[in-house]
Amino acid sequence: MTIPLTWYLILSAALFAIGLFGVLARRNAIAILIGVELMLNAVNVNILAFWRYIRPDDPSGQVFAIIVLTVAAAEAAVGLALFISIYRTRRSINVDHLDALKG
Amino acid sequence: MNLSSLNWNSLLPELVIVATSLIVLITAVVGKVSRVDRIARGHALAVVTLIGLLIAAGLTIMQLSQPASDFMGMVQSDALSHYLNLVILLAAALAVLLAWDYLGRFTYSFSEFYSLLLLAVAGMMFLGKSTELITLFVSLEILSISLYILTGFNRHQLASAEASLKYFLLGAFASGFIVYGAALLYGDTGSTWFSDIAANASGGFLTLAGFALLLVGFAFKIAAVPFHMWTPDAYQGAPTPVTAFMSVGTKAAALVALFRVLQSAVSAPYETWAWALAILSLLTMTVGNVAALRQTSIKRLLAYSSIAQAGYMLIGLVAGTVLGLQAMLFYLFAYAFMNIGAFACASLLESDDWSELQDASMANARGLFSRQPLLATALAIFMFSLAGIPPLAGFFGKLYLFDAAIDAGWLWLALVAVINSVISAYYYMRVVVVMFMEAPDESTRVRLPIPDSAILAIVIAVLGALLLGILAGPSFASLGQAVVAWRF
Numbered sequence: 001m002t003i004p005l006t007w008y009l010i011l012s013a014a015l016f017a018i019g020l021f022g023v024l025a026r027r028n029a030i031a032i033l034i035g036v037e038l039m040l041n042a043v044n045v046n047i048l049a050f051w052r053y054i055r056p057d058d059p060s061g062q063v064f065a066i067i068v069l070t071v072a073a074a075e076a077a078v079g080l081a082l083f084i085s086i087y088r089t090r091r092s093i094n095v096d097h098l099d100a101l102k103g
Numbered sequence: 104m105n106l107s108s109l110n111w112n113s114l115l116p117e118l119v120i121v122a123t124s125l126i127v128l129i130t131a132v133v134g135k136v137s138r139v140d141r142i143a144r145g146h147a148l149a150v151v152t153l154i155g156l157l158i159a160a161g162l163t164i165m166q167l168s169q170p171a172s173d174f175m176g177m178v179q180s181d182a183l184s185h186y187l188n189l190v191i192l193l194a195a196a197l198a199v200l201l202a203w204d205y206l207g208r209f210t211y212s213f214s215e216f217y218s219l220l221l222l223a224v225a226g227m228m229f230l231g232k233s234t235e236l237i238t239l240f241v242s243l244e245i246l247s248i249s250l251y252i253l254t255g256f257n258r259h260q261l262a263s264a265e266a267s268l269k270y271f272l273l274g275a276f277a278s279g280f281i282v283y284g285a286a287l288l289y290g291d292t293g294s295t296w297f298s299d300i301a302a303n304a305s306g307g308f309l310t311l312a313g314f315a316l317l318l319v320g321f322a323f324k325i326a327a328v329p330f331h332m333w334t335p336d337a338y339q340g341a342p343t344p345v346t347a348f349m350s351v352g353t354k355a356a357a358l359v360a361l362f363r364v365l366q367s368a369v370s371a372p373y374e375t376w377a378w379a380l381a382i383l384s385l386l387t388m389t390v391g392n393v394a395a396l397r398q399t400s401i402k403r404l405l406a407y408s409s410i411a412q413a414g415y416m417l418i419g420l421v422a423g424t425v426l427g428l429q430a431m432l433f434y435l436f437a438y439a440f441m442n443i444g445a446f447a448c449a450s451l452l453e454s455d456d457w458s459e460l461q462d463a464s465m466a467n468a469r470g471l472f473s474r475q476p477l478l479a480t481a482l483a484i485f486m487f488s489l490a491g492i493p494p495l496a497g498f499f500g501k502l503y504l505f506d507a508a509i510d511a512g513w514l515w516l517a518l519v520a521v522i523n524s525v526i527s528a529y530y531y532m533r534v535v536v537v538m539f540m541e542a543p544d545e546s547t548r549v550r551l552p553i554p555d556s557a558i559l560a561i562v563i564a565v566l567g568a569l570l571l572g573i574l575a576g577p578s579f580a581s582l583g584q585a586v587v588a589w590r591f
Contacts, residue, residue, distance in 0.1 A: 016279075016283060019279070020279075023272075023276050029268060032272050033275070036276055036278075036279055039279035039283070040282060043282045043283045043286045046283070046287070046290065047286045047289060047290075049290075050286065050290035050293075054290060054293045055293040055294075058293070060295055061289065063237065064285075064286075064289065067237055067240070068282055071240070071241070071278070074244070074248055075244075075275050078248055078251055078271065079251075079272075079275065082251070082255055082267055082268055082271055083268070085255065085258045086264045086265070089261060089264065090261070095268070095269075095272070098268060098269070100262050100265050100340075101262055101265055101266060101269075101336040101339055101340050
């Protein structure tokens with residue numbers, strides 16, 4: 001018995017929605033970053049499912065997934081460095097406490 | 104696959120920029136130098152960066168009449184991408200001139216700065232050329248990640264770090280939407296090439312959702328309302344040369360990439376998406392202009408103004424005709440001159456105290472005319488141009504855009520845009536009034552002596568804003584000849 005493509009797509013959409021909720025609802029910058037990572041990985045599930053079911057002969061789906069992973073890693077590296085830099089001066093990375101710029 | 108069959112020549116400008124970026128980066132780890140020498144080394148690196156940008160611009164101009172599709176159709180060099188390259192390289196060169204003196208005030212990490220700036224330039228140039236979803240995504244991320252770091256470059260200043268964090272979180276969020284949209288389009292058509300997507304799209308839910316998510320992601324990058332929340336904070340907090348560069352470069356590259364997606368990847372009639380763009384454009388210019396009315400910081404005012412300007416430029420996409428594209432490109436050139444010029448003047452009004460947030464507040468410009476008549480006149484020219492007052496470049500840019508909209512049957516959008524221009528004149532003129540009509544007092548602050556590099560940048564920007572206005576007809580026509588050659 002094979003799992004139909006739709007199941008993967010539903011899983012991916014659900015993961016994406018959970019990540020989206022995390023970004024919108026959490027106030028800690030690291031939790032928000034986790035939400036973003038969840039969104040990107042949901043997309044990876046999606047891409048790989050599409051690759052396996054629609055174009056298993058063509059490697060561009062796999063390449064796409066690897067590139068998304070790489071970009072997610074680069075983003076995490078830059079993001080965490082930023083959080084550390086802010087934590088050193090503010091002793092907090094709660095985004096609600098960052099209100100110097102407004103208007 | 105044969106490497107020599109990839110036609111590397113058409114990517115020469117981009118390769119030159121990437122090579123320059125790596126050369127500049129390597130100098131960070133070569134040898135130890137004293138503090139005094141570091142500034143000199145920073146200037147040398149700025150010169151290397153400028154040379155790289157000039158070579159890339161020269162190569163772009165040489166290729167101007169040679170459209171080519173390369174790397175198995177992943178990138179497309181044509182009039183559109185060549186003119187975009189010129190706008191981006193111009194913006195970067197002016198930003199380097201601004202950074203020349205500015206950077207030394209808060210950091211010695213010159214090689215990292217110029218290297219990241221060049222990488223962002225390369226990302227933007229690739230973005231404008233990409234005709235394939237993976238290429239598009241990678242170039243978008245190269246430019247975004249470089250800009251997150253550049254925004255927070257003044258990391259000991261809270262505003263800069265905060266701006267960077269906000270830009271990063273929302274930018275990464277937007278990337279999620281873009282890549283999800285790309286995945287859905289891939290699933291719908293089994294290909295990531297724009298031409299295949301246009302040919303095989305089912306027109307069903309997957310196609311629609313894919314393009315809608317891509318549009319949301321691009322709207323974030325262009326800073327279109329309602330996806331603009333990060334813009335004022337990021338633009339105000341970032342070091343001013345970075346703000347000047349990214350306000351022009353990111354918008355230009357993202358607008359051109361969006362145009363390419365809509366023209367070559369969408370098989371549905373253009374009108375289907377033109378409506379969504381028209382609403383985006385309407386919201387963007389109105390919200391940007393209304394929010395700019397009550398700003399007291401010149402930098403933040405310019406940030407909201409740049410949101411409104413993005414709304415005007417979207418009109419070119421709404422029209423979607425040769426005339427619309429031509430008008431958008433013309434406006435991008437005009438915008439590069441006047442907006443970077445305005446930020447250049449604003450950078451001179453900042454105080455040296457990094458703990459202050461309102462570092463280019465309106466009060467700093469009070470009575471500027473009696474203290475620094477030339478600087479005040481230059482800033483006034485940029486403000487007039489942004490407001491769209493003849494005979495400056497901004498006026499003709501708007502004229503061509505509105506004309507293209509009417510020509511394509513979007514009369515109401517052109518009318519809304521005209522009303523918006525009137526609203527915007529109020530806050531642009533307020534800056535001029537503060538400089539010319541009010542008497543200077545203790546809050547008036549100009550950074551003296553004004554560095555030569557900043558003067559050079561401002562002079563170039565003034566000349567650009569004036570000449571593009573005076574020679575609007577011929578330059579618009581020459582843009583047209585190149586653009587018409589582009590397939591529609």
